[in-house]
Each structure stands twice: as structure tokens, then as C-alpha cells.
Amino acid sequence: MSNVSSNPVGLEAPGSLEARKRKLRAMMSAAGMLPVLLLLVAGFHFLSGGRFLTGQNLSIVMQQASVNTVLAAGMTFVILTGGIDLSVGSILAAAAMAGLIVSNVPELSYLWIFAALAVGLGFGILNGLLISALKLPPFIVTLGSLTAVRGIARLLGNDTTIFNPQIPYAFIGNGALPIIPGVFSLPWLAVIALLVIVISWFVLKRTVFGTHIYSVGGNEAAARLSGIKVPRIYLSVYGISGLFAGLGAVMLSTRLYAANGLQLGQAYELDAIAAVILGGTSFVGGIGSIWGTLIGALIIAALSNGLVLIGVSDIWQYVIKGLVIIGAVALDRLRQRGSART
Amino acid sequence: MAKPILEMRNVSKTFGSVKALSNVQLTLYPGEVHALMGENGAGKSTLMKALSGAYQPDPGAEILIDGLVADIHDPISSRQAGVSIIYQELALAPNLTVAQNMYLGREINRSGIIDRAAMSKSVEPILHRLGASFTAETTVGTLTIANQQLVEIARALHANSRILVMDEPTTALSSRETDGLFSMIRQLRDDGMAIVYISHRMNEVYELADRVSVLRDGTYVGTLDREQLSPDAIVRMMVGRELSSLYTKSDRGDKSSAPVVLDVRNLSDSSFLKDCSLTLRAGEVVGLSGLIGAGRSELAQAIYGARPRKSGTMTLEGKPFAPTSPQQSIDARVAYLTEDRRGNGLFLDMSCQDNINTSVLRPDARWGVVLDLDKARSRAIEAIQSLSVRVPSESFPVGGLSGGNQQKVLLSRWLQIQPKVLILDEPTRGVDIGAKSEIYKIIDSLALSGVAILVISSELSEVIGISDRILVMREGTIAGEVGGNTGIEPTQENIMAFATDVALPSVA
Numbered sequence: 001m002s003n004v005s006s007n008p009v010g011l012e013a014p015g016s017l018e019a020r021k022r023k024l025r026a027m028m029s030a031a032g033m034l035p036v037l038l039l040l041v042a043g044f045h046f047l048s049g050g051r052f053l054t055g056q057n058l059s060i061v062m063q064q065a066s067v068n069t070v071l072a073a074g075m076t077f078v079i080l081t082g083g084i085d086l087s088v089g090s091i092l093a094a095a096a097m098a099g100l101i102v103s104n105v106p107e108l109s110y111l112w113i114f115a116a117l118a119v120g121l122g123f124g125i126l127n128g129l130l131i132s133a134l135k136l137p138p139f140i141v142t143l144g145s146l147t148a149v150r151g152i153a154r155l156l157g158n159d160t161t162i163f164n165p166q167i168p169y170a171f172i173g174n175g176a177l178p179i180i181p182g183v184f185s186l187p188w189l190a191v192i193a194l195l196v197i198v199i200s201w202f203v204l205k206r207t208v209f210g211t212h213i214y215s216v217g218g219n220e221a222a223a224r225l226s227g228i229k230v231p232r233i234y235l236s237v238y239g240i241s242g243l244f245a246g247l248g249a250v251m252l253s254t255r256l257y258a259a260n261g262l263q264l265g266q267a268y269e270l271d272a273i274a275a276v277i278l279g280g281t282s283f284v285g286g287i288g289s290i291w292g293t294l295i296g297a298l299i300i301a302a303l304s305n306g307l308v309l310i311g312v313s314d315i316w317q318y319v320i321k322g323l324v325i326i327g328a329v330a331l332d333r334l335r336q337r338g339s340a341r342t
Numbered sequence: 343m344a345k346p347i348l349e350m351r352n353v354s355k356t357f358g359s360v361k362a363l364s365n366v367q368l369t370l371y372p373g374e375v376h377a378l379m380g381e382n383g384a385g386k387s388t389l390m391k392a393l394s395g396a397y398q399p400d401p402g403a404e405i406l407i408d409g410l411v412a413d414i415h416d417p418i419s420s421r422q423a424g425v426s427i428i429y430q431e432l433a434l435a436p437n438l439t440v441a442q443n444m445y446l447g448r449e450i451n452r453s454g455i456i457d458r459a460a461m462s463k464s465v466e467p468i469l470h471r472l473g474a475s476f477t478a479e480t481t482v483g484t485l486t487i488a489n490q491q492l493v494e495i496a497r498a499l500h501a502n503s504r505i506l507v508m509d510e511p512t513t514a515l516s517s518r519e520t521d522g523l524f525s526m527i528r529q530l531r532d533d534g535m536a537i538v539y540i541s542h543r544m545n546e547v548y549e550l551a552d553r554v555s556v557l558r559d560g561t562y563v564g565t566l567d568r569e570q571l572s573p574d575a576i577v578r579m580m581v582g583r584e585l586s587s588l589y590t591k592s593d594r595g596d597k598s599s600a601p602v603v604l605d606v607r608n609l610s611d612s613s614f615l616k617d618c619s620l621t622l623r624a625g626e627v628v629g630l631s632g633l634i635g636a637g638r639s640e641l642a643q644a645i646y647g648a649r650p651r652k653s654g655t656m657t658l659e660g661k662p663f664a665p666t667s668p669q670q671s672i673d674a675r676v677a678y679l680t681e682d683r684r685g686n687g688l689f690l691d692m693s694c695q696d697n698i699n700t701s702v703l704r705p706d707a708r709w710g711v712v713l714d715l716d717k718a719r720s721r722a723i724e725a726i727q728s729l730s731v732r733v734p735s736e737s738f739p740v741g742g743l744s745g746g747n748q749q750k751v752l753l754s755r756w757l758q759i760q761p762k763v764l765i766l767d768e769p770t771r772g773v774d775i776g777a778k779s780e781i782y783k784i785i786d787s788l789a790l791s792g793v794a795i796l797v798i799s800s801e802l803s804e805v806i807g808i809s810d811r812i813l814v815m816r817e818g819t820i821a822g823e824v825g826g827n828t829g830i831e832p833t834q835e836n837i838m839a840f841a842t843d844v845a846l847p848s849v850a
Contacts, residue, residue: 211703214696215696215700218690219688222685224668225646227669227672228669
């Protein structure tokens with residue numbers, strides 16, 4: 001054949017300039033929004049007169065980021081298949097209500113965590129069944145469950161707040177794991193969130209199931225013809241998203257010692273989706289990473305915390321957060337178009 | 343001959359360091375069909391984009407229309423100069439009417455309110471002239487591809503174009519629709535239109551073209567007049583070598599006593615397939631020919647379990663075989679290479695490695711769950727090397743490769759399961775001639791290693807060139823068989839006779 005002579009494989013030598021260039025580009029795109037996060041951190045630290053980058057404040061930021069990180073991790077699974085889960089906030093509320101109810105039953109109180117997780121998983125699987133078996137669009141199914149499950153959450157407590165000041169495992173929401181004693185300790189909430197990220201990374205990048213998620217999101221028809229059981233993948237990702245919403249419920253309940261079906265988790269799905277998008281995961285599916293999601297969630301938490309520190313009013317916080325999300329994603333698109341051209 | 347309507351001279355185009363066109367020329371006369379041929383990547387589309395104003399050629403290029411320098415700097419000025427291009431992917435809005443499409447971007451309006459009636463009225467005469475079976479008020483999305491093409495042609499006429507470029511217009515057409523298109527093209531030619539016809543299909547060019555220009559690697563090779571046309575001459579110009587070296591078929595001997603691998607008896611589905619029976623033996627390549635729409639892909643997918651069967655039985659190596667999902671076929675080591683590799687074959691954003699390993703992830707994985715990345719990587723590298731896929735690294739996204747290399751990646755996905763039966767649906771569609779010849783070699787060596795192969799192809803010379811025997815389908819059933827020990831010569835005429843239900847020329 002024509003140009004097969006010197007290098008019949010076509011594979012280039014690993015150390016070549018081209019290979020290094022591409023590696024650099026790949027690293028840049030994987031780093032994604034990290035520069036934005038660092039810029040925000042530096043900016044807030046400077047503007048707040050050095051109050052942002054302290055052990056105590058970082059600990060607070062991570063605590064604030066933790067529930068959203070867990071929800072966004074589940075959302076990443078869903079969006080990677082090209083879907084969306086609008087119901088996570090409502091599922092979180094229902095799971096928390098169920099958890100608190102069980103925790104108030106003396107003989108069962110220690111099982112409340114399982115009740116919350118099971119309710120989350122159950123609603124997630126219900127979403128997944130409607131989407132995979134009845135082939136309904138994810139947006140519509142989860143829009144419906146956003147409303148319906150919120151109603152169920154209110155029904156569970158007869159539309160009241162349920163308290164349990166003696167809730168078992170309360171350390172989850174309030175304790176911390178000392179890293180450098182006296183200087184810095186990692187809240188258990190943040191530990192859980194990081195574990196969720198690491199496990200999600202492992203599942204997505206190191207298991208057959210994870211590769212199948214990317215495959216289904218990238219090209220559903222091809223996935224089907226390659227023998228991937230596509231409905232099962234859909235069912236699983238919504239199940240995971242629901243399960244993580246249940247985990248978020250556990251985290252919030254231990255922090256608040258209470259749950260309210262109406263207020264808990266309101267609009268949480270929006271922050272979760274924002275974190276995933278900031279993390280560079282494609283809305284069409286097939287492209288994205290869980291580390292991006294973590295960075296996205298940290299950006300949102302840093303914004304909330306930093307804006308308070310520098311004394312921006314509550315109303316302007318909303319405006320600024322929204323603009324940063326749009327601006328950061330626009331920046332990312334521009335950057336990617338630049339590299340695609342070369 | 344009359345004065346040329348279009349002269350393109352010294353057209354070069356560089357993208358970064360890549361020279362896509364170098365000093366290419368093309369002369370077009372009114373009332374001629376001028377075929378433009380060349381492998382994928384030879385520069386046909388780039389040249390036409392220079393004409394359409396989509397690209398600016400490098401300085402020094404001259405484009406003359408009617409002997410005058412034409413100022414073509416964007417698609418609008420190109421259209422004003424009388425050039426219309428019909429791309430392979432039709433540029434129509436499916437939700438709008440025929441008239442609205444023809445007026446797209448320059449709607450007749452009264453102070454912003456669209457005058458549908460006036461638009462329809464002015465369009466009708468053109469549709470009538472083209473003998474269209476639809477009206478100006480028909481929604482484009484409800485038309486067949488052939489009729490949508492007609493809308494594009496009507497749009498060109500409506501814009502008073504005198505130069506019409508058609509890029510592979512027959513890819514999605516049935517043979518009857520192709521005939522209709524051809525008579526339309528001839529009519530336009532007789533009316534004085536100059537037509538540039540881009541196609542890979544030798545027989546179309548042969549049937550239609552008055553002259554043929556050939557490009558190779560971005561350079562102009564030459565132009566043949568009608569009297570000089572022969573497939574050999576064109577291929578020689580396109581690839582710089584002889585036609586006979588294109589196909590590879592080792593002497594595999596008589597396969598009629600080789601062990602039967604796949605046996606299909608009276609397979610029917612609920613819609614289209616009727617009583618299809620076929621037998622594949624170890625180490626033989628069986629062609630499956632027939633017109634587009636004869637049910638070849640449907641039959642392949644029914645065998646593969648990707649499409650429901652209603653009745654019929656199948657055996658694989660003597661054991662019952664009745665897959666209801668692709669996974670079951672893969673487990674039985676029956677593979678199906680789709681005809682639409684981008685649409686339902688490859689994961690374009692994923693790496694070559696991931697694409698090659700798709701169907702062996704689970705068997706390779708530790709405890710069936712955790713990926714074995716080392717094994718996946720070595721499988722990928724081995725596949726890339728053995729099929730000589732031109733790719734910088736195994737982690738390169740497959741969407742960035744050329745058609746031929748993409749096809750090799752998809753093919754190597756199926757080779758990973760060490761198939762007993764390999765069904766290849768149009769394995770060389772959209773693949774350049776160099777990669778084609780390599781794919782034929784791969785098919786041949788797989789057959790030599792004992793795989794039973796069924797090749798679906800619309801290119802008659804291809805099925806004849808690589809198959810031991812050829813089954814011909816017509817209207818959902820297997821209409822005949824040629825070659826092998828049927829006693830019927832595997833010629834294009836005999837295949838077409840079965841495919842179209844006319845008497846066999848060699849028998850009659």
C-alpha cells in the first residue's frame with residue numbers, strides 16, 4: 001500500500017512530539033474547569049481579606065458542597081446516557097421523611113439509614129422502569145416524579161416537619177475526621193462525598209458497566225447491536241441517581257435532625273445539573289467525567305460561601321451564581337473550539 | 343464545441359500544512375454531464391466547495407463563468423453566478439412546504455407577513471416541468487428522498503442556475519428512483535444545463551457522463567471523453583494501477599463439501615422477509631446481492647437477532663440457533679457488521695481501544711465486572727497492527743479517522759469474538775479504494791482461516807470479485823444463486839436478472 005513503509009502500524013512512537021502535544025491537550029481538557037475554581041478561590045481569598053483559605057472555612061465549604069456533590073454524581077451517570085433526572089430534590093425529601101419516620105420507631109430506629117436509601121433507590125428504579133420499559137422521555141418522566149414524589153414526601157409527614165433530636169448516626173452530619181489535629185479536619189459529610197466520587201470514578205472508568213454507560217450515551221443503536229442490554233443500563237443509572245438522592249437525604253437528616261416534606265431539597269436538582277454541566281459533561285451523553293462534576297460542585301459551593309464572606313447581598317448572589325455558570329461554560333466551549341481547530 | 347460555461351484554473355487550497363488541492367482545473371460546457379471522480383480525499387468536495395463559495399481558494403486561482411472572472415466569495419455570490427449544489431445530505435427543512443423550501447431565506451412577504459399563495463403559484467410551473475408528483479404545498483418531510491432531491495433540483499431551476507453540481511445523488515435511491523433521476527438529468531442536459539456529477543459508482547458514470555475528470559491526491563489527473571471511457575481507464579487514473587489487483591480471492595477450492603456452519607431454513611418475518619433459506623459453510627465467502635430495498639440487511643439482522651423473526655429455523659454447527667438479541671448471537675460467535683458504521687456501529691467519541699473491545703469487555707473483565715485495561719490495550723494494539731489501521735495511538739477517538747480506518751476498527755471489534763459466522767453489510771461503503779483492497783484481503787484471509795462469511799454488497803463487481811457464490815434477493819426472498827456449482831456464471835447480467843425478475847440472459 002501507499003504509505004505503510006516506515007511505520008506499518010500507524011501507531012506513533014510514545015515519546016514523539018505529536019504524542020506529547022496530544023497528551024497535553026487531553027490533560028487540559030480533563031482539567032476543565034479547575035482553573036476557574038482556582039481563580040475563584042484566589043479571588044475570594046483576596047477580596048475577603050484572607051478569610052477564605054482557612055482550615056475552618058474550607059471545612060465549611062466542603063460541608064456545603066457535599067450533598068450537592070453526591071446528587072451531582074448520580075446526575076452524572078444519568079446525563080452520560082443522554083438523560084436527565086429532575087426528581088432528585090423531591091426523592092431526597094421523600095427519603096429523608098421516610099428515614100426520620102423510621103428513626104422515631106424505637107425498635108427500628110437504627111435502620112433508618114436503610115429506609116432512606118431504599119426509598120431513594122425505589123423511586124430511582126421507578127423512574128428507570130418508566131424510561132426503559134415504556135420508552136418515555138427522561139425529561140418528562142422525571143418532571144412528573146419531581147412533582148409527584150414531592151407530594152408523597154409531604155403525605156409521609158402529614159405535611160409537617162418531623163424531628164428526631166436523638167437520631168442515630170448523628171455524627172455523620174456534625175462530626176469530622178481530624179486530618180491535622182487542631183488545624184484541619186475533614187467533615188464526615190465531605191468524606192462521604194469524596195468516597196462517592198471515587199467509587200463513581202471507579203465504576204465509570206474501570207468497570208464494564210461504566211463503559212457501557214458511555215457507549216449507550218455515545219450511540220444507543222451501536223450499543224444495542226454490540227450486544228449491550230440498553231434498557232438495563234437506563235434502569236441502572238436512574239436507580240443510582242435515586243440511591244444517591246437517598247444518601248443525600250441521610251446526610252441532610254443527620255445534619256438537621258429533622259425533615260420537612262415541602263422544603264427539604266427544593267431546587268436541589270438544579271444545583272446538581274449545574275455542577276455536572278460546569279464539569280464539562282455533554283448534555284447529549286457519552287462525554288464527561290466525574291472529576292469534572294466534583295470541580296463543578298466545588299465551584300458552586302465556593303461561590304455561595306465566598307459571596308457571603310465578602311458581604312454580597314443574598315439577591316445579588318443569585319444573579320452572580322447564574323452568570324458565573326453561563327460564563328464558565330461559554331469559556332469552556334470557546335477553549336474547546338480553539339483546540340479542535342488545530 | 344460551444345464556449346465553456348465554467349473554467350476553473352490553477353485552483354489550490356491549503357489547510358494549515360495540508361495541501362488539499364494543487365493546481366486543479368475543470369472545464370465545463372453547457373449541455374454536458376461531467377462526472378468528477380476520485381477516491382475519498384482526492385479533493386472533489388474541496389473543489390466543489392471552492393465553486394460554491396464555501397471555501398476561498400488560495401490566491402492565483404481563476405474561476406471564469408462565461409469567460410468572465412467570477413467573483414465567488416460566499417455561497418450567495420456563487421448562487422448569483424448561476425451555480426447550485428445539491429449535497430449528499432439534502433439541505434431542506436423537513437417541516438416546511440416545498441414552496442417554502444424553495445424560497446428559503448428570501449420568502450415573498452408583505453411587510454413581514456409571508457405570502458404563501460404567491461410563493462406556491464410561482465413554483466408550480468417548475469414542478470410541473472419536472473413532472474413532480476407532489477404540489478408546492480406538500481410538506482417536504484413527507485416526500486421520499488428521491489422527491490426531496492427533485493425539490494432541490496427545482497430550487498436550482500428556480501434560481502435560474504446554469505451549473506448544477508450533484509454530490510453522490512443516488513446513494514439513498516432505489517434503482518427505479520435512480521432511473522427517474524437519470525432521465526431528469528438528461529432532460530436538464532438537453533435543456534442546456536451544465537451538470538457536474540460526483541459519484542463513486544462506475545456504472546452510473548458510464549451510463550450518464552459525457553466526459554469524466556479524475557482527481558487523485560488533490561491533483562488533476564486528466565479528463566476522458568465519452569469515447570475513451572472504460573472502467574479500467576478510470577480506475578487506472580484514480581488509483582494509478584490496474585483494476586484486477588483490487589480484489590483478492592485466494593483459490594479456496596470447492597467448498598460444497600465443507601462443514602455447514604450456519605443453516606437458515608424458511609426464515610420469515612411479519613413484514614417483509616419470506617421463506618429465506620441459506621447455508622454458510624466453513625471457509626467460504628457467500629455474496630448476498632440484490633437491489634436496494636430487496637431485504638438483504640433485514641435478513642442479516644433477522645439472523646443476528648436484531649430484528650424479530652416470525653417463522654423458520656436456524657442451526658449453528660448443527661445445534662438450534664434462535665437468538666432474540668444481539669448478545670445471544672455474540673455469545674454464539676455470530677457477528678454482524680452494520681452497513682451504517684457511523685450511525686449504528688461506532689462510538690465516535692470513544693477511543694479506538696474502547697471501540698475494538700466493546701464486545702469482549704465482559705468476558706475479559708475480572709469477575710465479569712472490573713475492566714482488564716492491559717488486555718484491552720494489547721487487544722487494541724494487536725488489532726491496529728494486524729489490520730494496519732492508520733491511527734496515531736490506540737487512545738485516539740475513532741471519529742477522527744478516515745472512513746476506511748473506521749471500518750477496520752469496527753471490523754476488528756467483531757474479530758475479537760473470533761466469529762464462526764461473520765455477516766458483513768456493505769463492508770466497503772464510503773471507503774477509499776486503497777482501504778477497500780485491504781478489506782478484501784482481510785476477508786480473504788478470514789475465509790482461509792475457516793470463518794463462514796456472508797457479504798452484502800450493492801457493488802456487483804465487488805460481490806463477484808470476492809465471493810465463492812452469490813445469493814440474489816428480490817422483494818424479501820432469495821430469488822436465485824449464481825456461481826459456485828450452480829452452473830450459472832456469476833456475471834453482472836445474471837445477478838441483475840435474478841434481482842429484477844427477468845429471464846436469465848445466459849439461459850434464455
